[in-house]
Amino acid sequence: MKKNKKITIKDLSKYLSLSTSTVSRAFSENQNINPNTKKRILEAAEKFDYKPNRLALNLKSGQTKNIGVIVPEMVTPYAISVIRGIENIVYPKDYQIIIKVSDEDKDKERDNILFLENLKVDALIVSTTNEAENIDLYQKLISNGTPIIFYDRIPNIKLEVPKVIVKDAIYSSLMVEHLVSIGKKKIVHILGPDTIRNAKEREIGYDRILKKHQLYDKKLKVKAKQLSIFEGKKAIEELIDKNIQFDAIFAFSDILAIGAMNFLLEKGYKIPKDVAVASFSGTILSSMLHPQLTTVESPLEEMGEKAALLTLEKIENPTIENKTIVLDSNLAYRSSTNHIEE
Amino acid sequence: MKKNKKITIKDLSKYLSLSTSTVSRAFSENQNINPNTKKRILEAAEKFDYKPNRLALNLKSGQTKNIGVIVPEMVTPYAISVIRGIENIVYPKDYQIIIKVSDEDKDKERDNILFLENLKVDALIVSTTNEAENIDLYQKLISNGTPIIFYDRIPNIKLEVPKVIVKDAIYSSLMVEHLVSIGKKKIVHILGPDTIRNAKEREIGYDRILKKHQLYDKKLKVKAKQLSIFEGKKAIEELIDKNIQFDAIFAFSDILAIGAMNFLLEKGYKIPKDVAVASFSGTILSSMLHPQLTTVESPLEEMGEKAALLTLEKIENPTIENKTIVLDSNLAYRSSTNHIEE
DNA sequence: TTGAAAGCGCTAACAG
DNA sequence: CTGTTAGCGCTTTCAA
Numbered sequence: 001m002k003k004n005k006k007i008t009i010k011d012l013s014k015y016l017s018l019s020t021s022t023v024s025r026a027f028s029e030n031q032n033i034n035p036n037t038k039k040r041i042l043e044a045a046e047k048f049d050y051k052p053n054r055l056a057l058n059l060k061s062g063q064t065k066n067i068g069v070i071v072p073e074m075v076t077p078y079a080i081s082v083i084r085g086i087e088n089i090v091y092p093k094d095y096q097i098i099i100k101v102s103d104e105d106k107d108k109e110r111d112n113i114l115f116l117e118n119l120k121v122d123a124l125i126v127s128t129t130n131e132a133e134n135i136d137l138y139q140k141l142i143s144n145g146t147p148i149i150f151y152d153r154i155p156n157i158k159l160e161v162p163k164v165i166v167k168d169a170i171y172s173s174l175m176v177e178h179l180v181s182i183g184k185k186k187i188v189h190i191l192g193p194d195t196i197r198n199a200k201e202r203e204i205g206y207d208r209i210l211k212k213h214q215l216y217d218k219k220l221k222v223k224a225k226q227l228s229i230f231e232g233k234k235a236i237e238e239l240i241d242k243n244i245q246f247d248a249i250f251a252f253s254d255i256l257a258i259g260a261m262n263f264l265l266e267k268g269y270k271i272p273k274d275v276a277v278a279s280f281s282g283t284i285l286s287s288m289l290h291p292q293l294t295t296v297e298s299p300l301e302e303m304g305e306k307a308a309l310l311t312l313e314k315i316e317n318p319t320i321e322n323k324t325i326v327l328d329s330n331l332a333y334r335s336s337t338n339h340i341e342e
Numbered sequence: 343m344k345k346n347k348k349i350t351i352k353d354l355s356k357y358l359s360l361s362t363s364t365v366s367r368a369f370s371e372n373q374n375i376n377p378n379t380k381k382r383i384l385e386a387a388e389k390f391d392y393k394p395n396r397l398a399l400n401l402k403s404g405q406t407k408n409i410g411v412i413v414p415e416m417v418t419p420y421a422i423s424v425i426r427g428i429e430n431i432v433y434p435k436d437y438q439i440i441i442k443v444s445d446e447d448k449d450k451e452r453d454n455i456l457f458l459e460n461l462k463v464d465a466l467i468v469s470t471t472n473e474a475e476n477i478d479l480y481q482k483l484i485s486n487g488t489p490i491i492f493y494d495r496i497p498n499i500k501l502e503v504p505k506v507i508v509k510d511a512i513y514s515s516l517m518v519e520h521l522v523s524i525g526k527k528k529i530v531h532i533l534g535p536d537t538i539r540n541a542k543e544r545e546i547g548y549d550r551i552l553k554k555h556q557l558y559d560k561k562l563k564v565k566a567k568q569l570s571i572f573e574g575k576k577a578i579e580e581l582i583d584k585n586i587q588f589d590a591i592f593a594f595s596d597i598l599a600i601g602a603m604n605f606l607l608e609k610g611y612k613i614p615k616d617v618a619v620a621s622f623s624g625t626i627l628s629s630m631l632h633p634q635l636t637t638v639e640s641p642l643e644e645m646g647e648k649a650a651l652l653t654l655e656k657i658e659n660p661t662i663e664n665k666t667i668v669l670d671s672n673l674a675y676r677s678s679t680n681h682i683e684e
Numbered sequence: 685t686t687g688a689a690a691g692c693g694c695t696a697a698c699a700g
Numbered sequence: 701c702t703g704t705t706a707g708c709g710c711t712t713t714c715a716a
Contacts, residue, residue: 006709008708008709008710009709009710009711010709010710018686018687019686019687019688020687020688020709020710020711021686021687021688021689021710021711021712022685022686022687024709024710024711024712025685025686025711028711032685032686033685033686034685034686037685037686051460052709052710053401053462053708053709053710054406054461054462055397055400055401055404055406055462055708055709055710056401056692056708056709056710056711057709057710057711058397058400058401059395059397059398059400059401059692059693059694059708059709059710060691060692060709060710060711060712061692061710061711062397062692064396064397074419074422075419075626077416077417077419080416080443084443091457096440096461097440098438098439098440099441101422101426115433118393119396119438120395120396120397229629229630255630258630261632262630262631262632265632266632284417285630287571288571288600288604288627288631289604289630289631289632290603290604290607290608290631290632348693350692350693350694351693351694352693352694360702360703361702361703361704362693362694362695362703363694363695363696363702363703363704363705364701364702364703366693366694366695366696367695367701367702370695374701374702375701375702376701376702379701379702394693394694395692395693395694397692397693397694398692398693398694398695398708399693399694399695401692401693401694401708401709401710402693402694402695402696402707402708403694403695403708404708
């Protein structure tokens with residue numbers, strides 16, 4: 001079966017005995033066109049259910065109206081929330097998004113960039129897998145005129161780009177302060193991989209509070225090599241093996257916290273009585289567990305919206321200054337740290 | 343900064359003193375072109391980093407090379423696995439996918455269809471929110487010549503379309519049989535909403551086994567109105583309120599099982615000793631919990647691949663017969679049903 | 685205010 | 701085997 005014959009400007013012009021250019025003008029703003037003519041055209045368009053052909057517009061304008069979005073992972077619903085925010089902004093403006101997932105793999109990320117470049121996307125919104133990788137490529141795209149906007153996990157290098165981030169160090173501090181406030185003294189920090197800029201920020205926040213309360217002990221810091229359940233589990237297993245005592249855990253991310261918590265649960269620990277657990281990230285995942293996880297909830301959807309706004313700005317005006325937007329988060333206290341005596 | 347001047351076939355033809363058509367021929371298969379000429383052209387293309395302009399190709403062919411994918415939800419990593427499968431197949435064929443999420447809302451699903459139609463996607467791959475909704479629209483698109491391929495949650499009506507499904511009833515039976523085999527006698531079924539075809543299938547599987555073992559009791563079936571953690575919790579809460587005894591739960595989906603299990607855990611039940619819990623779906627979610635969830639693991643990635651294959655077939659040959667592919671699943675036995683005496 | 689004509693980059697008859 | 705030409709649907713000078 002053939003596609004329905006789509007009606008074109010030509011058909012309309014023929015029907016109305018007008019030129020195609022006049023018809024065309026009826027669909028663009030502020031053109032020199034007689035209001036009556038415009039009205040007639042619009043009515044006819046309505047009647048025949050005319051829709052401008054996006055493909056032709058694209059070729060004409062050289063724009064694909066596509067924005068590439070590269071996210072580091074999709075195992076957690078983190079990215080999907082950010083994407084929702086992006087959609088909120090770009091769909092009304094007639095842009096599409098093409099989503100690519102890097103699966104925490106810098107090489108895959110590189111492929112994704114190349115793929116999207118090849119697609120001639122009008123801009124790129126990205127959260128990196130590794131703060132120091134693929135910078136050359138990003139740099140190249142940018143100098144070729146493709147706007148790139150980073151969010152959350154941004155490159156460490158001074159790249160001249162717009163970005164949206166959260167206050168990692170501050171909220172990390174606040175969360176650790178919470179752990180101290182509920183009486184915890186030996187607070188473990190499961191650090192994120194040091195290929196992620198945020199990991200360092202969050203560590204700074206953690207260090208600050210523990211030192212302030214003279215609870216700091218280097219032995220309480222364990223590094224996760226990757227963001228996986230297994231690494232979270234491994235980190236804690238290591239501590240236990242080394243016989244290092246602790247009564248709380250502050251993990252770099254949900255997924256790490258989950259690995260740690262499940263391991264403790266398996267071993268019969270009571271949470272939060274024996275060990276309180278808190279993390280950073282704020283996806284719905286944290287409330288799908290038992291006990292529910294106390295966490296720093298980043299404003300993911302807003303992050304996407306801001307990033308999209310910056311993107312659109314940059315597309316419309318490539319010479320605009322590169323803003324950095326810093327977002328506040330929310331502290332969600334849940335059962336994993338709120339011990340209720342039984 | 344302006345985009346780099348992209349070089350075109352025209353530039354190449356000028357440089358090589360050839361016509362644009364000859365140059366064009368060098369990039370398409372099986373054309374009448376002198377191998378040497380072709381070689382020269384390819385070399386020049388390489389040298390100048392020539393890339394065919396997708397936008398022009400699209401206009402020319404009337405194809406967007408975009409495939410729309412509509413998924414019912416993205417709270418669980420279900421869809422993302424299917425999408426991965428789709429990507430495996432379509433990316434090598436130079437297609438892009440545009441993902442739209444319906445959030446279990448039939449109206450949103452409708453918007454998504456309209457949106458994608460407007461985008462002139464070459465085909466649609468969809469998993470519905472509701473077996474009986476938006477059929478008119480799907481029907482319309484199909485008769486307008488847009489291939490639509492359904493997977494997993496398909497419409498109930500006899501729509502003449504290719505589809506990919508799993509053996510819901512059979513695996514449901516197998517899972518319930520497992521529950522019986524570990525000694526459970528009072529097996530609750532949390533049914534999915536009856537707007538989902540699979541819910542009925544899985545119920546059939548459940549009924550069959552319970553009747554076979556003369557364990558069937560209508561009171562043990564509770565219906566979830568939606569697929570949410572809360573509904574899972576509510577279903578079980580209801581049973582307990584009504585003082586209905588049970589020692590196992592078979593839930594329509596992961597998310598329902600999670601709600602149920604967390605509620606029981608909160609109330610101090612031991613899982614699986616007091617109550618064993620099993621579900622159907624097979625995302626990574628089930629192994630992120632404690633205890634890990636026994637579940638029917640559907641071959642999600644494969645499902646995506648098959649759906650994509652059917653899609654490509656249909657795009658290339660619209661008159662091809664509409665196949666239905668039925669996939670096998672895997673039973674993953676985990677701690678939520680394997681009680682180990684302590 | 686409207687129309688004619690050119691052209692975005694590419695492909696595909698058709699002719700040579 | 702190669703070139704000429706027209707045209708996909710639309711916008712945009714330029715002229716009228």
